[in-house]
Amino acid sequence: MTAQSFAPDSGRIKARFDALKKEGRSGLVTFITAGDPNYDTGLEILKGLPKAGADLIEIGMPFTDPMADGPAIQAAGLRALAGGQTLARTLDMVGEFRADNQDTPVILMGYYNPIYSYGVERFLKEARDAGVDGLIVVDLPPEEDAELCIPSAKAGVNFIRLTTPTTVGERLPVVLNEYTSGFVYYVSILGITGTKSATDAQINEAMSRLRAHTDLPIAVGFGIKTPDHAKAVADVADAAVVGSAIVDKIKENLDENGQATPGLVDAVLSYVSDLAQGVRG
Amino acid sequence: MSQVNSYRTGPDEGGHFGIFGGRFVAETLMPLILDVEKAYNDAKNDPGFDQEFRSYLKQYAGRPNPLYFAERLTEHFGGAKVYLKREELNHTGSHKINNVLGQILLARRMGKKRIIAETGAGQHGVAVATVCALFDLPCKIYMGKTDVERQAPNVFRMKLLGAEVEAVTSGSMTLKDAMNEGLRDWVANVEDTFYIIGTVAGPHPYPEMVRDFQCVIGDETKTQIMEAEGRLPDVVTACIGGGSNAMGLFHPFLDDKSVRIIGVEAAGSGIETGEHAASLTGGRPGVLHGNRTYLLQDDDGQITEAHSISAGLDYPGIGPEHSWLKDIGRAEYVSATDAEALEAFQLCSKKEGIIPALESSHALAYVAKLAPSMKKDDIIVACLSGRGDKDVSTVAAHLGVEL
Numbered sequence: 001m002t003a004q005s006f007a008p009d010s011g012r013i014k015a016r017f018d019a020l021k022k023e024g025r026s027g028l029v030t031f032i033t034a035g036d037p038n039y040d041t042g043l044e045i046l047k048g049l050p051k052a053g054a055d056l057i058e059i060g061m062p063f064t065d066p067m068a069d070g071p072a073i074q075a076a077g078l079r080a081l082a083g084g085q086t087l088a089r090t091l092d093m094v095g096e097f098r099a100d101n102q103d104t105p106v107i108l109m110g111y112y113n114p115i116y117s118y119g120v121e122r123f124l125k126e127a128r129d130a131g132v133d134g135l136i137v138v139d140l141p142p143e144e145d146a147e148l149c150i151p152s153a154k155a156g157v158n159f160i161r162l163t164t165p166t167t168v169g170e171r172l173p174v175v176l177n178e179y180t181s182g183f184v185y186y187v188s189i190l191g192i193t194g195t196k197s198a199t200d201a202q203i204n205e206a207m208s209r210l211r212a213h214t215d216l217p218i219a220v221g222f223g224i225k226t227p228d229h230a231k232a233v234a235d236v237a238d239a240a241v242v243g244s245a246i247v248d249k250i251k252e253n254l255d256e257n258g259q260a261t262p263g264l265v266d267a268v269l270s271y272v273s274d275l276a277q278g279v280r281g
Numbered sequence: 282m283s284q285v286n287s288y289r290t291g292p293d294e295g296g297h298f299g300i301f302g303g304r305f306v307a308e309t310l311m312p313l314i315l316d317v318e319k320a321y322n323d324a325k326n327d328p329g330f331d332q333e334f335r336s337y338l339k340q341y342a343g344r345p346n347p348l349y350f351a352e353r354l355t356e357h358f359g360g361a362k363v364y365l366k367r368e369e370l371n372h373t374g375s376h377k378i379n380n381v382l383g384q385i386l387l388a389r390r391m392g393k394k395r396i397i398a399e400t401g402a403g404q405h406g407v408a409v410a411t412v413c414a415l416f417d418l419p420c421k422i423y424m425g426k427t428d429v430e431r432q433a434p435n436v437f438r439m440k441l442l443g444a445e446v447e448a449v450t451s452g453s454m455t456l457k458d459a460m461n462e463g464l465r466d467w468v469a470n471v472e473d474t475f476y477i478i479g480t481v482a483g484p485h486p487y488p489e490m491v492r493d494f495q496c497v498i499g500d501e502t503k504t505q506i507m508e509a510e511g512r513l514p515d516v517v518t519a520c521i522g523g524g525s526n527a528m529g530l531f532h533p534f535l536d537d538k539s540v541r542i543i544g545v546e547a548a549g550s551g552i553e554t555g556e557h558a559a560s561l562t563g564g565r566p567g568v569l570h571g572n573r574t575y576l577l578q579d580d581d582g583q584i585t586e587a588h589s590i591s592a593g594l595d596y597p598g599i600g601p602e603h604s605w606l607k608d609i610g611r612a613e614y615v616s617a618t619d620a621e622a623l624e625a626f627q628l629c630s631k632k633e634g635i636i637p638a639l640e641s642s643h644a645l646a647y648v649a650k651l652a653p654s655m656k657k658d659d660i661i662v663a664c665l666s667g668r669g670d671k672d673v674s675t676v677a678a679h680l681g682v683e684l
Contacts, residue, residue: 064584065457065569067464068307074451086581112305113568117582139305139568143295164309166471171312190309191469 006181007156012105012133013182016055017217017238026234027055028279029219030272031109031243033076034059034093035085036250041260042080045250045268046097050104052269053276056219056239058136061090061110068138070194072244075251079258087114087123091130098131107134107160107182112148120148124155134158134182142174149179158182163210165190165202176214183217184210185241188233194244197223200232207236227278234279242275288535288611291602296485296572299608301601304484306571309468314571317475318486320391325493330390334383338497341415342378346370348505348662353632354648361515361655363648365635365665366502368526375638375667376498376526377408381477383494385412388475395470396420398477399463401428401456401522402593402640403435404667405479410444421445423462425455428592435671453586456522456596460570480523481600484571488600495529502662503533510660516651518543519664520643521614522558522594524603526666535611544603545647547589548616558587560599561607561614574601590619590675591639593667617646623679625649626669638667639675 020027030049035042049057062077062085069077094106108127115123115137127135135152142149142161152159161180163172164187176184186206188198198206203220210218220233221241233240249271253264291298304314324330338344346367355363368376381398388396396418400406406422413420422439426448429436439446452458460483467476481488481495499517506514517534519527521544534540549557557563560575567576569584577585577597589595606612617625625645630636637645644663652661669676677684 063582064452065461067461067570068309068468070465071451081583088581111568113576113578113584114582116568116573117578117580138307139571141304141306141308141311143304143311162308164307166309166312168312175308187309190471192465195469 006153009156009158009181010133012103013056013158016103016105017183020055020238025280026237027239028053028230028276029056029058029221029239029241030054030246031058031060031241032246033062033073033080034090035062035080035083036076036247037079037254037258037260038083039085039089039093041264043093043096044265046093047100048265048269049272050101052272054104054272056105056107058107058109058241058243059090059094061087061108061114063111063114066111068192070192070244072194072247072251076247087118091126094132095130105133106131107136108132109136110138112137112139115148120151124152124157128155128157132157134160136160136162136185138162142177145179153179153181160185162187165206168209172209172213181216183219183238184214186210186218186220186237187222188220189222191222193222195223197229200236203233204236227274230275231278231281240279246272289532291605292485292489296489298602298605300566301573301604302485302488303573304571305568305573306484307468309471313471314484316391320387321486321490324387324390330386334386337382337386338379342372342382343370344497345501348502348509350509351633354629357628357632358649358652360653360657361659361661363652364506364514364660364662366498366530366662368498368664368666369635369638369641369668373404373408373411374670375404375408376495376529376664377405377479378411379497379529380479380491380494380525381405381408381412383490384475384477385416388477389416391475393475394418394473396475396477397423397463397466398479399423399456399459400479401459401595402591402638403428403432403439403671404593404638406444406446407435407438407442409477410439410442413444414442421447421466423447423449423459423466425449425453425459427454428456428459431675432592432671455587455592457584457587464570480525481528481602482523482570482572482574482598488572488602491525492528492532492602495525496532498526498529498664499531499533502530506660506662513537513540514660514662515655516541516543516661518545518644518647518661520545520594520640520666521599521603522547522596522640523598524600526664528600528602530664531612542612543647544612544614545643546614546616547591547594547643548618549588549590551618552616556588557616558589558594558596559616560597561603562616564597566604569598572601574598574604575607590622590679591643593638593640594643615647617643621646623676626676635665636669637665638669639672641666
């Protein structure tokens with residue numbers, strides 16, 4: 001099977017990267033966890049992200065056992081779950097976002113079990129209807145493509161692949177196979193989210209390695225915490241992904257009972273604006 | 282699966298037992314998982330590796346251990362002859378040493394410089410710390426904070442052996458969270474570190490590899506029961522958390538159709554209370570820790586906490602091959618409650634002078650139910666997977682005794 005025989009995707013991801021190219025700059029991908037710290041506040045942040053300068057939005061689907069994520073994102077997921085977040089409500093959230101925004105690509109990120117439990121076919125249909133453009137599912141390597149990647153490609157939802165510093169040699173074409181689309185997410189460190197950072201030299205080396213194998217845009221994430229750092233990454237990649245640092249901003253603006261303080265949404269969006277300024281140089 | 286007349290040929294190339302198993306891990310780990318698989322396949326085909334493994338089992342772990350005819354328990358139950366496979370007599374006090382000897386030899390073969398592991402009751406952690414001392418490799422053991430507290434003697438043992446024990450405070454602070462932290466450590470230190478998984482779960486090739494290393498239990502049992510009785514047993518049974526002692530006992534008997542195979546899960550306060558660790562009896566298929574298997578989970582696919590008096594069974598999943606054996610009906614899976622296990626713990630201590638691990642007491646609790654209903658010339662073999670010294674304070678607390 002070749003990529004051409006798949007159903008067309010929503011086109012939003014490609015359109016956004018094409019537009020960025022025309023503007024001559026790299027993009028900012030922002031990550032928040034759905035329902036963190038609660039559904040309404042999370043939705044308000046989500047709706048404010050494009051204006052604050054997010055070019056693409058990743059929404060984490062909370063999971064109890066996020067093996068590849070660090071403490072910040074795990075805590076965000078547990079906050080959301082404690083507030084009653086479910087996969088169905090995450091799809092609702094995307095639907096509500098789409099009511100006001102038709103352009104900004106939305107990518108759902110998470111682990112496979114909640115999707116498997118929901119039912120792959122039902123999930124893909126509802127995700128597509130809600131306005132989801134892409135999926136990143138951390139625990140589905142190409143060896144398990146039959147589970148979700150191929151059905152996703154057929155359903156017209158981009159399946160975005162993670163590559164890492166260990167994705168080298170003959171493994172690169174295995175990972176960057178014909179089913180991967182949208183963009184490539186380069187996890188720039190060996191480790192979990194929100195911990196260490198890669199050096200510019202390491203990222204540069206990885207970019208040339210990846211570009212030899214794919215024409216897809218490449219977004220780089222893990223460990224980006226400041227506007228300057230986002231800029232440095234954006235200088236060599238097609239987009240910089242910021243997750244844990246944004247999630248930390250949410251946490252910093254909770255009161256002692258874990259409830260959102262009045263300034264939370266502004267604080268998060270103002271931090272995203274700073275990052276966007278950084279990326280735009 | 283390609284087997285025609287055998288239940289023993291799995292998994293397939295992708296690590297699947299029917300729909301179960303597989304390799305559901307982050308991309309960072311995939312190249313290493315493939316390396317481990319390749320190294321294990323090479324080792325399997327190298328007679329030198331097997332020879333070295335068998336030599337350590339004999340000289341260091343103390344195998345073969347006895348298949349003991351439990352005369353007083355047999356008399357007490359008044360039914361089938363009860364035999365106990367004495368894994369608790371192994372060095373370090375449980376069946377766990379079998380697997381860790383195999384894996385550490387593989388880690389050395391692969392040139393790995395650092396070992397990590399997760400542990401629940403601490404039996405696997407003690408076994409890993411032991412072989413790391415033996416082979417002079419630094420090791421870090423992840424253990425849920427709850428388990429660190431209820432298994433203090435084993436924590437001290439690990440430290441004596443030179444291991445670093447990290448109390449995991451995320452999630453339910455038990456075995457599943459220890460496994461999450463182990464996987465996180467591995468993702469961050471993939472280049473020099475070998476992860477010794479303690480049970481027949483995790484991404485392929487672990488379920489197969491751990492099973493193969495544990496099959497020594499069933500292989501010996503088969504030889505020993507033939508010597509003692511001149512025939513195969515009618516029932517073989519073992520407790521199941523992840524299911525490694527059970528798989529080790531069961532696998533060599535899978536193709537012997539006359540042998541009933543019964544796994545005993547931890548029913549905690551009772552399956553109906555929702556407070557249990559019985560993934561097969563009370564869960565449904567899902568994906569966690571690198572494999573598809575039966576899991577305790579809510580309607581939204583979130584993993585729920587397991588409950589058992591025994592830290593070693595307190596896990597919301599189970600090895601994928603067990604899930605497969607359940608679905609195809611080759612093995613039966615039942616459960617025993619905390620209370621039944623406590624009773625069996627005391628009974629075995631008093632009748633046989635053997636203090637069994639709380640884990641193994643679940644299997645004994647089922648023997649107590651089954652044996653009386655069987656004929657006097659029937660034979661039941663139960664795996665006594667570990668010794669109960671580590672559980673003495675837990676049991677005392679449940680019996681209201683102050684030590």
